[in-house]
Amino acid sequence: DTAVSQTPKYLVTQMGNDKSIKCEQNLGHDTMYWYKQDSKKFLKIMFSYNNKELIINETVPNRFSPKSPDKAHLNLHINSLELGDSAVYFCASSPSAAYSSGNTIYFGEGSWLTVV
């Protein structure tokens, strides 16, 4: 019954490694997102895809590369991990890309990434 699911939930890895976080939504939504939450609780949009097409790409290092094989999946691949990449990464989805009444964003449970 999980609406937005992401794996893994916890990930500890060494600097310089490459890792991926996978996300799937079973809500039939057109739009998916990746958000990053730092230790101060700020939640920042990283990427947004609408029907597999990238529509929002905030200032994020090129080491971060999202991939959407279909509109139900949005994966995040991170190359050459750095200490500063340690954060919680949230996948989310919404019915459409328009911010309007009823277009609620549903978040996954988060993936806790720790780079050592």
Place this chain on the structure above:
Amino acid sequence: LAKTTQPISMDSYEGQEVNITCSHNNIATNDYITWYQQFPSQGPRFIIQGYKTKVTNEVASLFIPADRKSSTLSLPRVSLSDTAVYYCLVGDGGYNQGGKLIFGQGTELSVKP
């Protein structure tokens, strides 16, 4: 982009009504106001959304004055399980802007017995 300002933290006791006010002086005409709740180790969860006046659902009420430059989330009779961070957001409006919701620092509500 409309920015929001809300108290960093609030304390309350079980059974009390809690009101969290958010300022959004630069809210645009087409922007909606949305509140999310985040429990520790979980993703944010939608609580309520409104455009003007008052909106009420089974969880909370949202009061928006006529000038829409602020909004107040009201939680009736809070319980310990309402301890969470509450985010006030205003939308950027328009197609392809839905993801650019600006999440501020949020208000950390602590409910005590």
